[in-house]
Amino acid sequence: MTPSPDQQKRQILRRHGTLNPRPEDVTDPQFQNSEFFDPEDLLQVKYEMVRQVEVEKKSVSESTKRFGFSRPSFYQAQSALQREGVAGLIPRKRGPREGHKLTDEVMEFVVKQHAQDASLTPEQLAQAVEKKFRLRVHPRSIKRQLQRKKKLRE
Secondary structure, rough: OOOOOHHHHHHHHHOOOEEEHHHHHOHHHHHOOOOOOOEEEEEHHHHHHHHHHHOOOOOOOHHHHHOOOOOHHHHHHHHHHHHHHHHOOOOOOOOOOOOOOOOHHEEEEEHHHHHHOOOOOOOHHHHHHHHHOOOOOOHHHHHHHHHHHHHHOO
């Protein structure tokens, strides 16, 4: 069974991280029963919220209420839009992008330890890192980095 166009769009929005988690909070009239304005499209909702304040001179309080956002969220969206254009409104994943504790020096140590004794578990390697560098690293992070290094060598 082929998904409907609405379901397909929802899947695409979800995949790109732009599916509005609270479309029911969007009460702006232009988003009600419109073929163009979609309360599920987070990017469009944020853009229109900022546009209404800047172009139509609506108040920040009124716009945030109509679009289901807080004032701080409005100012973040406004700043991102000014700084990066529409692309700035695309949500980014939070948190570190990679094993930031596992520096080259730490990974060199881990690889060397693992090469000397392949039976060492990620937990044991994490303990060795903590002992040598006074740095707590999750065993799963070590395991992932070792797997990445192994793939790079292949």
